[in-house]
Amino acid sequence: MKFGEELQAWYRQHKRDLPWRETKDAYKIWLSEIILQQTRVEQGLPYYVRFVERFKNVVEFANAEEDDILHLWQGLGYYSRGRNMHKAARIVRDQYQGVFPVDYQTLITLPGIGEYTAAAISSFANDEAQAVLDGNVFRVLARYYGIETPINSTEGKKIFTAIAKENLDHKHPALYNQAIMDFGATHCKPKLPLCEFCMFRPSCYALSKGQVDQLPVKLKAKTSKDRYFNYFILKDNDRILMSKRGEGDVWQNLYEFPLLESNYSLSIPDVLSDEWFISCFGSDAELHVLQQQTKHILSHQNIYATFFEVRLKGDLIQKKSNWDYVFLKDLDKLAKHKLIFTFLERSNF
DNA sequence: AAAGCGGGGTC
DNA sequence: GACCCAGCTTT
Numbered sequence: 001m002k003f004g005e006e007l008q009a010w011y012r013q014h015k016r017d018l019p020w021r022e023t024k025d026a027y028k029i030w031l032s033e034i035i036l037q038q039t040r041v042e043q044g045l046p047y048y049v050r051f052v053e054r055f056k057n058v059v060e061f062a063n064a065e066e067d068d069i070l071h072l073w074q075g076l077g078y079y080s081r082g083r084n085m086h087k088a089a090r091i092v093r094d095q096y097q098g099v100f101p102v103d104y105q106t107l108i109t110l111p112g113i114g115e116y117t118a119a120a121i122s123s124f125a126n127d128e129a130q131a132v133l134d135g136n137v138f139r140v141l142a143r144y145y146g147i148e149t150p151i152n153s154t155e156g157k158k159i160f161t162a163i164a165k166e167n168l169d170h171k172h173p174a175l176y177n178q179a180i181m182d183f184g185a186t187h188c189k190p191k192l193p194l195c196e197f198c199m200f201r202p203s204c205y206a207l208s209k210g211q212v213d214q215l216p217v218k219l220k221a222k223t224s225k226d227r228y229f230n231y232f233i234l235k236d237n238d239r240i241l242m243s244k245r246g247e248g249d250v251w252q253n254l255y256e257f258p259l260l261e262s263n264y265s266l267s268i269p270d271v272l273s274d275e276w277f278i279s280c281f282g283s284d285a286e287l288h289v290l291q292q293q294t295k296h297i298l299s300h301q302n303i304y305a306t307f308f309e310v311r312l313k314g315d316l317i318q319k320k321s322n323w324d325y326v327f328l329k330d331l332d333k334l335a336k337h338k339l340i341f342t343f344l345e346r347s348n349f
Numbered sequence: 350a351a352a353g354c355g356g357g358g359t360c
Numbered sequence: 361g362a363c364c365c366a367g368c369t370t371t
Contacts (some may be wrong), residue, residue, distance in 0.1 A: 021369085031368065032366085034367095036364090036366040036367095037365090037367045037368075038354095038355085038356095038364090038365055038366085038367055039355090039356085039357090039365060039366080039367095040355090040357075040358070040364090040365050040368080041365090042358085043356075043357060043358085043365085044365095046367090075355090075356075076355075076356075077354085077355025077356040077357085078354055078355055078356085078367085078368090079354080079355075079370075081354095081368085082356065084368080084369090094369090099352095104368090106363075110370090111369090112367095112368065112369090113368085114367060114368045114369085115367090115368095116366070116367060116368090117366085117367075117368085120366065132366075134365090134366050134367075135364070135365060135366075135367085136365090136366070137366090153350090154350070154370090177366095178366095181366055182366095184366090185365090185366080189359095190359085190363070190364055190365085191360060191363085191364085192358065192359090192360085198364070218363090218364095220362095220363095221351095221352085222351095222352085222353070249353095249354095250353085250354065250355080251355085252354090294354095296356095297355090297356085298354080298355055298356080299353090299354070299355065299356085300352080300353060300355095301353095309350095337355080337356095338355075338356065
């Protein structure tokens with residue numbers, strides 16, 4: 001059997017039952033594909049269920065506010081996916097009469113849809129002959145053919161794209177794409193792949209050379225940087241002061257508490273004498289630590305967050321334009337990042 | 350070509 | 361602690 005036929009035979013026996021595989025609806029396939037970018041199936045699945053339940057079609061999705069989308073997205077990470085989906089949905093509503101496109105060339109013009117996702121949607125929804133190339137495919141091909149070129153280099157991308165195209169089963173693009181990705185996800189895994197049960201035992205280059213754990217090769221990212229976030233909880237009766245994050249940093253458009261970032265860990269006297277703090281809250285505010293410094297790890301930075309309660313003597317000196325008092329009972333409705341909603345869960349607000 | 354962008358799981 | 365996940369966008 002040829003490579004693709006072997007994979008499809010394997011797939012018939014081992015495929016995972018996933019809700020987005022029971023439909024040809026491009027909108028639902030799009031939802032699943034964006035959710036699954038850099039995200040494991042188990043983590044994305046409940047989000048997919050909530051999104052299809054809440055928005056039955058792309059027009060309903062487009063008619064929502066960005067805040068609503070981000071709120072449903074809360075906790076999933078890479079929030080630009082949610083923001084881009086919202087933009088894409090409005091383009092489909094306004095320029096494509098609400099009919100979700102299924103051809104690669106149109107799909108790739110939409111925000112948040114790159115080469116992988118355009119290939120996935122066009123093949124799954126329309127059986128267009130486009131080969132997907134994701135982390136699973138990189139790994140399977142690198143091992144099977146013994147390719148040592150780094151998968152995240154320009155050169156590597158070219159090589160793997162060419163091989164992926166050659167291997168695609170043009171008669172069954174959807175089936176083939178699903179098969180190679182599922183195979184990579186559950187069988188040819190990054191760690192402890194199931195080589196002893198593999199139908200490619202006779203032909204896998206990496207296995208024959210004992211290089212399975214060395215492949216694929218990936219250029220390593222540089223180290224994370226440390227940041228110190230000091231959050232201020234200000235209550236005013238049944239309301240609390242919240243801040244919406246802006247552009248050019250993590251967690252864009254998500255809500256949190258007023259924040260002072262510093263280059264090192266701050267003590268209470270440090271904060272009380274900080275110029276920015278005084279300009280907002282005055283020089284006679286009271287400070288209490290509500291939660292000692294906790295570490296929050298992102299893929300590219302380590303955030304050390306401390307939560308302070310602020311008790312004002314008088315009124316707020318200065319209220320930033322992105323700050324607003326929010327009723328405690330409405331706090332649940334805001335889209336917040338993990339650091340914030342975890343703090344709130346642990347408190348008794 | 351490289352950096353920025355989350356959160357969670359595995360070993 | 362290192363690596364990875366159904367990647368995309370910006371610089």
